[in-house]
Amino acid sequence: MYLSDQFRLKIGLAEMLKGGVIMDVTTAAQARIAEEAGAAAVMALERVPADIRKEGGVARMASIRVIREIMDTVSIPVMAKARIGHFAEARVLEALGVDYIDESEVLTPADEEHHIHKRDFQTPFVCGARNLGEALRRIAEGAAMIRTKGEAGSGNIVEAVRHMRTIVKEMKQLTVLGKEELVHESKKLAAPLELVEWVAANGKLPVPNFSAGGIATPADVSLVMHLGAEAVFVGSGIFKSEDPERRARAIVKAATYYADPLKLLEASSDLGEAMRGLDVATLPESELLQTRGW
């Protein structure tokens, strides 16, 4: 599967998004602002995670009318979210022709045991992960891009950092193990041996590895990219801030110049208020989005 033309094309689009910012948008007007600011892609959804968190209720795939308007408005790739396990929502998004589907823990899960069998689709998928085992299981199911989950809608970077550090550390550890040890690791990670061996040989995931969930400032972008993220997803962080246009431009600049402190200083100046943010440690387990998916 990993060398098939279809899988290479799925990964290929993810490669094109590297060094870029994928912005959550809920309307065509927001999509226009994101594109104007230099977003590499937009993610269409019904409500940004901070609002899902506040308002509660069942969060589903966005309205088809809105996704279509967004696709007609911007020339950059358009992604949309489907609920975990909801392969029928995913089929609708594929029929609509979106460029990427995010099987996302931000929406209310539709299946508490099974993720979508993503290999069956021609449209590429991105999935969230908190650790290497979770990432490799998603790739085995056909995901062509992984994003660390973080804690969506929190405006707090701590979980995105935890997840990126965890995945990178677990990958590093595999590179020093012998073949028989990898078999045991495969069991512990609950991931296919073939993928565990690939990571051990290459020290990275076989698909691009992006970061999401809690990014609110240019410095947050720089932090996760230093830790190994190849691009970032920003949800509530932009359209829940005081000046979305300016913040969107600053976040884009930070993704390019994440290793250049003077450019980051420029990006961080005169931004207005960031989104309010939540202390993840005070959230009850039942309100965490990251624990959805397995």
Next chain:
Amino acid sequence: MKTVGVLALQGDFDAHRRALERVGACALEVRTAIEMDHCDGLVLPGGESTTMLKLLAQENLFEPLRRFGHTRPIYGSCAGAILLARTVAGPAQKSLNLLDISVERNAYGRQLDSRIARIPTAEHGEIEAVFIRAPIIRRVGDSVSIVAMYDGDPVWAEQGPHMVTTFHPELTSDSCVHRRFMDKL
């Protein structure tokens, strides 16, 4: 050893860096005009041309890049080809006008229309061409020469020191495109 920069504002610059190293170049990621000055040639990678344009304008890199093209070779793949073109449609946007071609963005359609094709070339035999939300070259000027065609459209073209492909050789193990670019330096 020739130093080749890869414009690293956004996109698959890392894949180009590795492809350049495979053909013996010293590859350098370029994000500033000063870094550009160190290069004998430059590669504009695949990615989102709109994102690259915003950053080129915002960081005052557009004119330095155009001036670079007046003295040294540039190769653009996909989004890079869009940046190098004379005119761009679908929608219209600014470009460097270093190659006399007109391109239409996303002209095959969306991601579901992305494809891998095996196409014949006169000089390099059959090559594997990876098209991802690719543009189509709708017009080439008289002084542009075509290296490869796919489905009736030019997909690999050159003019003077500059070269474009609408596909992504950096996503394959075939180095003939990058080698041809090295020969121009």
